[in-house]
Amino acid sequence: MNAVDPSPTISSAVPKARIRFGIVLMPNFTLTAFSGFVDMLRLSADDSDFSKPVRCAWSVVGKTLAPVRASCGIQVTPWETYDEAEPFDYVVVVGGLLHSVPQADDETLEFIRRAARGNTTIVGICTGVFALMRAGVLDGHRVCVSWFHYWDFIERFPNADADALVADRLFVIDRRRITCSGGRASIDVAAAILLRHMDHATVQKALRILLVGEMQKGNAPQPHPPGIAPATHPKVKRAILLMEQYVGRALPLDELASKLDLSPRQLERLFKAETGKSPQTFAKHVRLRTAAWLLTSSDRTVADIASSCGFSDASHLGREFRKQFGLPPVMYREQRAGVAVGDAEGFTEAGLDDAAADAIPQ
Incomplete structure (x- = not known):
């Protein structure tokens, strides 16, 4: 599969090849962040109301096929394991609660590192950015975190570059690293990613179906x-x-x-x-x-x-x-x-x- 151009330019044509997204769910992940991102993919992938993965495809991947529990109790079963998955254009790590259970295991961190070494763009949503930091794939990049988790981030990563840490914006796109504060902003960051590969009308249609209207840009302030x-x-x-x-x-x-x-x-x-x-x-x-x-x-x-x-x-x-x-x-x-x-x-x-x-x- 050809690598995806990481620049945030908007294409006016439907891509010849589907854009592939691999989604990694952390234990106690935030359901809103996951569902908002996936629904933007689903609604933008097809012209009609069949949710067919025509323009893009997505897969939930994990260390095993054991269900992953969301913070609200709903469980999602991965579709394939890290070893089985083909290369993705985007690997999206969705985080959630920080203090209740162990976070990313060694196999997950290695999967993130392996993807980062290739042409894959790595996306951290909500506290998924903590896993990206632990994997060591954010060095030299600006990092967006929620203001609510800012002090957690500082405590866990005291050697992080404070000037590169952004807690006043919805999301940050820095070359092949994208980090997002979470919540409703997961819809906005998905829209921004899709605009790299699809025409504006297709993405705007998905936003209207979700009753969002206009997407918020990354430099929009957090609540x-x-x-x-x-x-x-x-x-x-x-x-x-x-x-x-x-x-x-x-x-x-x-x-x-x-x-x-x-x-x-x-x-x-x-x-x-x-x-x-x-x-x-x-x-x-x-x-x-x-x-x-x-x-x-x-x-x-x-x-x-x-x-x-x-x-x-x-x-x-x-x-x-x-x-x-x-x-x-x-x-x-x-x-x-x-x-x-x-x-x-x-x-x-x-x-x-x-x-x-x-x-x-x-």
Whole structure:
């Protein structure tokens, strides 16, 4: 099979050969990410409503043919094993829950490496990117992760290039490596891949059938952070996500503005209009909010948390923390013992007491 051109150019003709996708499911994979991606393939593969794999074909592959359990309990049986599968144009690794069961086994990691050594484009969806990192196939590439799993990623891969880590976008295409934050974005990244090989009308038809409408581009921001209205300007949303991504190192205003293709003055004006606060003040609140969450969700020392949240030392964190919350970090931890600060969606106001909620910029 001829290799697929990895450039994101859009072809106006139906490909002569089917594009082959091999899909690897991690234990406790996210069903939404898997089904969204596959349904885009299914609906784009055929002209009629028969779901025939005319333009592209897909196969679920695994170490064995034993069913793989999704995080919701539904099980999917692989169609073929790694040894039986023919070469694919794309190998797609779909992840899910990180903490409940062992992740990718040695055979899966070797399958990913073997595919990466050829002409195959490797795709990581949701926490599938963790498997790609463990396989060592992302060196020298930008990597997209969900903001929700950013700290998990940093903890598991402390030597990763922080400047190459992207937690403020839906997905990233970097040559033959594609990484996606997961969820609904799996539909968008599938559409972006298919547009390399199919005409726009075919892909758009599939999106309309899924009631999605227009696909989101990779540089679209991930969903708005807690405490921010949905109507907030997308540049401000992205700036806040960058603040969370770089919570351990306060980004200078000019560097933050540069990442957003704005001037520092433009960014300050936009932030003031949208939040009523300067970027610097908002960033400090983000760091304090993260420190409050770490105090109640971990047993890390105050000094360690201070370092992780961009404060010079424990005393610096203590001074700022008392200003914002009215009590020192240790006392805050003692009072909040056994009470979760954030819910499963992140650090939301519902999980904070009144003093902590006041620290979240509105």
